[in-house]
Every structure is written in C-alpha cells, then in structure tokens.
Amino acid sequence: MxxxxxxxxxxxxxxxxxxxxxxxxxxxxxxxxxxxxxxxxxxxxxxxxxxxxxxxxxxxxxxxxxxxxxxxxxxxxxxxxxxxxxxxxxxxxxxxxxxxxxxxxxxxxxxxxxxxxxxxxxxGNEEWNLKIFCNDKELREEVSSSNPAIEEKRKEISELPKGRQFFEKKKIDQLIDQELENEKNRICEEVHEKLKEKAIEGSVKKNWGKDVTGRKENMAWNSVFLIAEDKVDQFTDEVNRYKEQLGKSGWSFEASGPWPPYHFSSFS
Missing domain, CATH: 3.30.70 (Alpha-Beta Plaits)
Structure with a gap:
C-alpha cells in the first residue's frame, strides 16, 4: 500500500x-x-x-x-x-x-x-481573536441599581396596595435577568463594532462553556478579526482601553493572536 x-x-x-x-x-x-x-x-x-x-x-x-x-x-x-x-x-x-x-x-x-x-x-494580514467574559453577579448588581426600566418598575410597585406588592416584587428578578442580558449584548456589540473599524473583516463565533474555558465567569462574546499587520497595535490598544474602562464592572477581555487564518480562508 x-x-x-x-x-x-x-x-x-x-x-x-x-x-x-x-x-x-x-x-x-x-x-x-x-x-x-x-x-x-x-x-x-x-x-x-x-x-x-x-x-x-x-x-x-x-x-x-x-x-x-x-x-x-x-x-x-x-x-x-x-x-x-x-x-x-x-x-x-x-x-x-x-x-x-x-x-x-x-x-x-x-x-x-x-x-x-x-x-x-x-x-500582510493577521487573524486575531477576542473573547469577552462577564461576572454576571457583579454586573447584575450594577444593572439592578442603575437601570431605568427597573427603577420605573420599582416605582410602579411602590404605588400598589401592599397585598399586590409582594407578588409583583417577584417579577423584579425576572426583569433584572432580562435587562442583564440586554446590557451584556449591548456592550459586546458595541465593542465588536468598534474593533471592526480597526479590522478588514470581523465575525462572531459561538461562545465556549465554562467546561472549555476553565473560568468562573461566563463567556459573553467570541469573535475573530482579520487585521492588517500595521493596525494590530491600534486593535490591541482599543482592547486595553475597554479593559480599563469596564474592568471594574465585572468585564474582562482577552485578545490573542496572530493565529493561522482558519476563519478567513474558505478552503476545505
């Protein structure tokens, strides 16, 4: 053979x-x-x-x-x-x-x-990956205390009869969970679109579970970018800016590369 x-x-x-x-x-x-x-x-x-x-x-x-x-x-x-x-x-x-x-x-x-x-x-271009992680507990506390929709719901409940307040307050947790997901998606999409300005192409991939990442935080976003070699520093500088800006709110950002361009070479 x-x-x-x-x-x-x-x-x-x-x-x-x-x-x-x-x-x-x-x-x-x-x-x-x-x-x-x-x-x-x-x-x-x-x-x-x-x-x-x-x-x-x-x-x-x-x-x-x-x-x-x-x-x-x-x-x-x-x-x-x-x-x-x-x-x-x-x-x-x-x-x-x-x-x-x-x-x-x-x-x-x-x-x-x-x-x-x-x-x-x-x-002359490089593939880079960005993974965004979020401490849901920390961000949930922030959303709970500052989100306008939740504040409005609390105000609405406070004006109800005492008997109804008990049952309506249980809905607050559901609303906080919903607004937490909205806030996570909003921030991740904002970061992704901003970084795409530094890239030739960018796409979103499936999030990895904790069993793969080995981290306590959930992965909120997983994306790849094709970046010109002379723009890589601008890309990583932008990621570092988000680290400083959002790190205290339970967010963390991991940029890695350059990787072989598996995501931008469609030959199989």
Whole structure:
C-alpha cells in the first residue's frame, strides 16, 4: 500500500522559493514535512504509512482515543502556527488526507483561482481573536441599581396596595435577568463594532462553556478579526482601553493572536 499525504496547508509558490521549509517532524513523529509544487501554489505535507494509519484506524482513534487525539491535534495546531509565521498560508483542518499526489494536485487545480484570491486577501494580514467574559453577579448588581426600566418598575410597585406588592416584587428578578442580558449584548456589540473599524473583516463565533474555558465567569462574546499587520497595535490598544474602562464592572477581555487564518480562508 502507498503512503497517504497529510496536508497541513497551502502557500504561494513564490514564498516557498524565497524561504525553504525548515526541518519539522511530521504527523508520525518520524518523517519530516516537505513541499509539493503545483505551479503557483505549494502544498506543505508529510507522508504517513497507510498500513499503520488507515482511514478506518484514524477515524477510530479520533472517536475513541482522547490522549492520542489531543497529542495529534496539538501537533497539527503547533505545526500550522509555526508555518503561518513564515508564509501566507491557507491552513487545512486536522487530518486532511490525500491518497496520492495527483489527487492533491487535482484539488488544488480545481480551486486555483479561489486560492490565489485568498492568498491576496491574507497577505500582510493577521487573524486575531477576542473573547469577552462577564461576572454576571457583579454586573447584575450594577444593572439592578442603575437601570431605568427597573427603577420605573420599582416605582410602579411602590404605588400598589401592599397585598399586590409582594407578588409583583417577584417579577423584579425576572426583569433584572432580562435587562442583564440586554446590557451584556449591548456592550459586546458595541465593542465588536468598534474593533471592526480597526479590522478588514470581523465575525462572531459561538461562545465556549465554562467546561472549555476553565473560568468562573461566563463567556459573553467570541469573535475573530482579520487585521492588517500595521493596525494590530491600534486593535490591541482599543482592547486595553475597554479593559480599563469596564474592568471594574465585572468585564474582562482577552485578545490573542496572530493565529493561522482558519476563519478567513474558505478552503476545505
């Protein structure tokens, strides 16, 4: 049986010629990464033994061997991250495999124009992530004491007969919860739109749960931005301004990057 090709990413051929790929261990920890030239697009790959790493075997490990999965996913991430610091890269997802060099070249050829346009969009730009966390308890207290809608409801209840006040006050908690969510969305959307002014593109992603983040606070917002290299300092300065402005109200902001541009290179 022939080897499988494990594809990490695609880069412009001219960049590959200007800076040769350094020695990097591949997926199996034995062989090394190498390049396949397909004209103006160069593929970064490694070979893996199809007998010991059949598609069925890989699928089984991904589904049932968490230790193996974590090790290999970490290898993929670190390898693509390293390569992204050297070249303009269209990164591929974990375990993207091809049965032959011809099959890989056919795929590249069928997407050549799309790839070249993506290279042009990504060159000189970086992907950055912003995660916003909120201490709901702290913000809830602030909303409870300063929100106009809640103050109006309290005033309305105070003018009711004593018997009705007891039952109506229970609705205050529901209103506070509702206004808390409104306030969180308002602030996050304001921050996102302000940061998009510093970026070429920006999009919102699904929030992570506490089991993933390992934090006590809830994640209130998760977004990614494509930013020109010379605008990154402006972006991070703006994030730091929000940290200072809102940190005492239960908010925290985590900007990280640059990352391989997974969210802005639509090649699969």
């Amino acid at each position: 022939s080897d499988l090709l494990y594809l990490y990413g695609l880069i412009p051929a001219n960049e590959a010629k200007e800076e040769p790929l350094p020695s990097i261990k591949g997926f199996d920890g034995e062989g090394e990464l190498y390049t396949i030239d397909t004209g103006d697009v160069t593929a970064i790959v490694c070979s893996i033994d199809s007998e010991t790493h059949s598609e069925e075997d890989l699928k089984d490990k991904i589904e049932n061997d968490m230790e193996w999965l974590q090790e290999k996913a970490f290898h993929h991430h670190e390898t693509v991250l390293m390569v992204s610091k050297m070249y303009t890269i269209v990164p591929l997802k974990f375990c993207t495999l091809y049965k032959s060099e011809d099959s890989l070249k056919d795929t590249v050829e069928g997407n050549r124009n799309k790839l070249l346009n993506t290279f042009s969009k990504l060159k």
